[in-house]
Amino acid sequence: MSNIALSLAKASGWISRTLGLGGGTTLPGMILLKLRPHALQEMAQELEEIIVISATNGKTTTARMVSHAANESEISFVANTSGANLSSGIATALLQRNPDEKFGIFEVDEAALPELIPQLRPTVLVLMNLFRDQLDRYGELETTIQKWKEMIESLPETTKLIINADDPALAYLGSLHQNVQFFGLELTDYGSETIPHAADSLHCQKCDSPLIFQQVTIGHLGHWECQNCELRRPNPSFTGDKINLKGLNGSEFIAASKKDSLEIQIPLAGIHNVYNALTAYATCSTIDISTRKIQKGLSTISAAFGRNEIINFDGIELIIMLAKNPAGANQNLKTLLLEEGNMHLAILLNDRTADGKDVSWIWDVDYEIILDRISSLTISGDRAYDLALRFHYSGFPATSMHIAPSIQELLEHLKSTIKIDGRAIVLPTYTSMLDLRAGLNKIGATHSFWEEK
Amino acid sequence: MTEIRICHLYPKEMNIYGDRGNIAVIQKRLEWRGYSSSITPISTGDDFTPTNFDLCYLGGGQDRDQMIVAYDLQKKSAALHSAAKDGMVFLWVCGGIQLAGEGYTDSEGRRIPGVGILDLDTSAGKSRLIGDLVLDAELNGDTCKVVGYENHAGRTFLGPDATPLGSVLKGHGNNGIDRTEGAVQRRAIGTYMHGPILPKNPWLADKLLSWAIEHKTGKVPTLTPLDNSLENLAQQVAITRAGVKR
Structure with a gap:
């Protein structure tokens, strides 16, 4: 790669911090991509394993959880830790990578994802949820779902897809890919039988009929089936059960797969963080991090920025x-x-x-x-x-x-x-x-x- | 106590722009003046009986949900026409204004029928019209500034029987060309303004309430004035941030 482009871009991060303009978490990447539009692809090729995590909610925390467990496992990796989750932020992280870091753990903005996936070519792609968010910027949820659908249809079969079975739209997208594993929460006392106000994705992606929910946990996430066609929540390979929420003090639950079952304790509050931890467990298991390291990594995590x-x-x-x-x-x-x-x-x-x-x-x-x-x-x-x-x-x-x-x-x-x-x-x-x-x-x-x- | 009967059409499908806020404002401003109100959600497959309601609300939805709703609305079309003729109050927002018109031609040329209670027609534009919206609005010769937010791909043009709700001072409005926004016909109002529209525009909210009370009682009410200082401050901030001089 052009040395001039690299050094210019790298220097800009230092300049940005020195001038008090900010952290330089995106500027170097932005400059690099201007000078060398294919830089992301070139840099990503040097990695052996790339994990990409996307969602409306929870991607920063989950990426942080996966990073924590990877740390416990002494895997040396590069990550966009500051939540700079557009191409510029990821390019900046890759630019500042040490050559011995062979893993990449990236959280990616849900709207930027379809464009970034062909460049990053992840080995593991983790999709957690899609909720309505900033309609002026992201447009309708349905538009994002359609873009994700096209993205998944053109994924190479080698890409391992990890998908939330509880999100009806995402679960349907998952069914379009061969190499997919689902995760989901078992029925819980914290769930509800009534769908909250203004929930999204309440119609079947296949036949437009209303979905029936046995239980919802957050928004439209839950145990669902189409009232008309055969589409229903797939059986997850990774499950979260026996959830105990301890208010702001944290949460605990049992995470299980076909291979193992373990008690996970996290110092983070709320059922959304149980989802995050379950996602992290599924992701870590997929890249063969041992249960003991996952347990330790998740129990010692601190809150992500804000x-x-x-x-x-x-x-x-x-x-x-x-x-x-x-x-x-x-x-x-x-x-x-x-x-x-x-x-x-x-x-x-x-x-x-x-x-x-x-x-x-x-x-x-x-x-x-x-x-x-x-x-x-x-x-x-x-x-x-x-x-x-x-x-x-x-x-x-x-x-x-x-x-x-x-x-x-x-x-x-x-x-x-x-x-x-x-x-x-x-x-x-x-x-x-x-x-x-x-x-x-x-x-x-x-x-x-x-x-x- | 006089009860004002509100029909909320398709609350599950058409609710993406904080539409609940409009309902809350209607209810509270009635309650603060000693009127009670009832909200009846009417969904796909339900019957709409014109004599049961004084005000009918329909909010904005995603294209896919709007399509589902459009076909169901056809079955209610005759009932809605008779309600509109009878002077029922309509507030149909965003996707709602499109469904209230003659129809919508989407980007692939497909025609989605409307119910035709407002004389207007809509077709999809190439880009979305997004951003702050500020109007000089006029109803029954009374004028006021109205603020909101728009986010729509549809380009709406009014026919001779509808008058615009206002003229655009900032933003795009019905079509981005003729500086009109919204449509009014009898007591039916269609608008692209969400935000939601009513919390920051008490003038418009009270017009609707007056009409609804008149529909129910047959008499023009004198509404007790309310303290609108918070509403006015919020409106002023929106006007200033939109870059419009007062």
């Missing part, structure tokens, strides 16, 4: 739970319900490109379930008033909300409201989380995100 991450702010514990689409936000709220007592809640809504310009999704979030558990509500972000209206029309008294026009005012308000050793739950969109971190960073409460490992 996903149930705890930051100490002047004696107040801030629990940050990224909430960027209805399915993810509803999971966070359900997790909070498992906690005892009332909570101080702060919600931040931005409408920048990475958040989605259309903020209508907040009306699909079931904030109603936590209204009587809120001891204080602080609202901030570029579209704070839209959020305030959301609560106003749910019957929450407008006089009990505090609207903080800036991050600084938000932090000041939390400090004046919450006692030392108390805690606040913060639900930010992606860019408002970056704003919050920048604010906390300024006062030394946290580190910069590119230092995340």
